Amino acid sequence: MKEPTRVHDRHAFDTLIDARSPAEFAIDHIPGAINLPVLGNEERRIVGTLYKQVGAFEARRVGGAMVAANLARHLQGPLADKPPSWKPLVYCWRGGLRSGSMTAWLRLVGWDAQQLAGGYKAWRRHVIDTIEQRSPSLPLVVVCGATGSAKTRLLHTLAAQGQQVLDLEGLARHKGSLLGALPGVEQPSQTAFETAIASVLERVDAARPLYVEGEGRRIGRLTLPTPLAERMRASPCIELQASTAARVEYLLRDYAYLGERPQWLADQLDPLKPLHGNATIAAWQAMAHARQLPQLFEALATLHYDPSYARSQRAYFKAWAGRQVVPADDLSAEGIEALAQRVAAAWPGGAATAPA
Numbered sequence: 001m002k003e004p005t006r007v008h009d010r011h012a013f014d015t016l017i018d019a020r021s022p023a024e025f026a027i028d029h030i031p032g033a034i035n036l037p038v039l040g041n042e043e044r045r046i047v048g049t050l051y052k053q054v055g056a057f058e059a060r061r062v063g064g065a066m067v068a069a070n071l072a073r074h075l076q077g078p079l080a081d082k083p084p085s086w087k088p089l090v091y092c093w094r095g096g097l098r099s100g101s102m103t104a105w106l107r108l109v110g111w112d113a114q115q116l117a118g119g120y121k122a123w124r125r126h127v128i129d130t131i132e133q134r135s136p137s138l139p140l141v142v143v144c145g146a147t148g149s150a151k152t153r154l155l156h157t158l159a160a161q162g163q164q165v166l167d168l169e170g171l172a173r174h175k176g177s178l179l180g181a182l183p184g185v186e187q188p189s190q191t192a193f194e195t196a197i198a199s200v201l202e203r204v205d206a207a208r209p210l211y212v213e214g215e216g217r218r219i220g221r222l223t224l225p226t227p228l229a230e231r232m233r234a235s236p237c238i239e240l241q242a243s244t245a246a247r248v249e250y251l252l253r254d255y256a257y258l259g260e261r262p263q264w265l266a267d268q269l270d271p272l273k274p275l276h277g278n279a280t281i282a283a284w285q286a287m288a289h290a291r292q293l294p295q296l297f298e299a300l301a302t303l304h305y306d307p308s309y310a311r312s313q314r315a316y317f318k319a320w321a322g323r324q325v326v327p328a329d330d331l332s333a334e335g336i337e338a339l340a341q342r343v344a345a346a347w348p349g350g351a352a353t354a355p356a
Contacts (some may be wrong), residue, residue: 004117005089007126013089013114020092020120028191031199036074038067038098067098071105079106087112092192095119120267124191130198135227138208140166141347142232144214144313144323145240147177148247148297150331150339151213153254154240157340158211162278164204166212171196173219176213178300178311179268181220183261185198193222199201209347214317237323238343242331244301250331262289267295272304 010016017023021044025035039047043066051059082088082219087095088106092098095118106113114124143151152169158167173187174180188196204210212232217224224232242250258265266285273281280303287296314320324346 005114006117007122009288010089010116013087015086017088017090017102018092018120019090019102024093024120027189028124029120029194031195033091034078036045036078036102038070038092038102039063040066040070043070066067067101071102075105077107084110087114089114089116089205091116091119091123093119094121100300101159127191127195127198131194131225132202132227133202134204135225135231137206138201138204138228138231139208139210140231140235141209141211142157142214142235142237142317143211143240143343144237144317145242145328146247146309147301148251148254149240149242149328150250150254150336151240153331153336153349154340154343155211155213155251157336158344159338162208163340164198164208165208168197168202168213168215168219168224172219172222174222176215177257178272179231179258179265181268183257183264187220187222187340194225195223209264209344211343214313216312216316223325234318236319237313237317238346239313239323239325240328240339241325242328245300246329246331247301248292248294248298252293255293255297258288259291259293262291 010030016030017040018029018033019034020029021039021041022035023041025033025037029035043063044153047066048293050062064285069127076339085103089107090099090103090113092100092156095116099115100118101320103115118125143154145151152167155165155167159167162349169176172193173182176183187193213236215224215232217229223248266288269284269288270280272284284296284299287293288297317323325340326343326346329335330338
């Protein structure tokens with residue numbers, strides 16, 4: 001009897017097919033999978049209601065017709081050009097009827113289709129296990145620095161130079177600060193965020209540094225997995241030190257799009273009223289409406305972010321006292337390029353060739 005196909009076997013297949021509904025797929029899915037639902041969102045609701053109110057037979061009778069119609073559409077559409085040698089791996093929620101139905105039909109056509117044992121739930125367990133097992137030994141180097149010191153841009157430059165990077169803000173689709181929400185961009189679900197993290201951790205070379213930005217426990221509405229957060233807290237730190245003028249100039253470039261959204265920007269400042277008082281926030285909101293970003297960013301940096309920065313870093317990162325301080329006076333593209341080279345050269349295993 002053939003062994004069941006497990007999560008670790010997925011790379012041996014030509015295509016990963018997620019047979020769940022589009023709504024389930026949107027929440028999270030195995031990276032690289034395509035969504036070919038055997039039941040659409042509304043169809044799944046109808047079948048579920050029938051199962052509860054009428055019974056399993058009626059749900060399967062009605063659902064079976066829907067599944068057959070959807071499979072026919074997939075065979076005539078996205079699967080129409082697949083060669084006889086094509087080898088897909090199919091999964092649904094638990095590895096049950098939905099993926100089983102699709103796998104059976106694909107095999108009847110003549111393809112060597114397989115069903116993922118345990119379905120998405122097995123994948124979810126893999127993600128949790130990967131983060132729990134790999135986090136304690138990650139070779140992390142935590143990049144810290146006051147607001148506007150170009151930490152994220154430094155990570156991107158390190159990655160372009162061939163270094164290992166875990167870009168948590170990129171995976172979270174959020175810049176991690178009061179103004180970190182990206183206009184018009186939704187954050188992923190918590191499970192999709194964790195899937196993205198696990199996908200990076202799977203590829204980490206433990207003999208080389210893995211650079212990560214110094215984050216708190218939350219990035220927007222998402223929460224860092226506890227094992228990863230604890231490893232970050234215990235890891236060595238680099239602190240980028242840049243002047244207020246250099247930081248404000250960088251922020252003006254990095255957040256230039258906020259100049260076109262004055263009302264949105266002003267609204268983001270409302271939660272600061274208990275900390276700074278109505279009068280101060282009203283003044284800052286007036287700057288936002290007047291598109292006076294240089295004045296606003298300098299006020300936010302010096303009066304809101306900077307006062308608590310050193311205290312919070314000292315309390316959160318256990319190795320803060322032994323951090324390596326790196327001057328970052330030039331935050332232009334060329335300056336960050338040179339900064340990345342200096343940072344990489346300072347850590348054992350950090351020297352790497354830029355990708356071709």
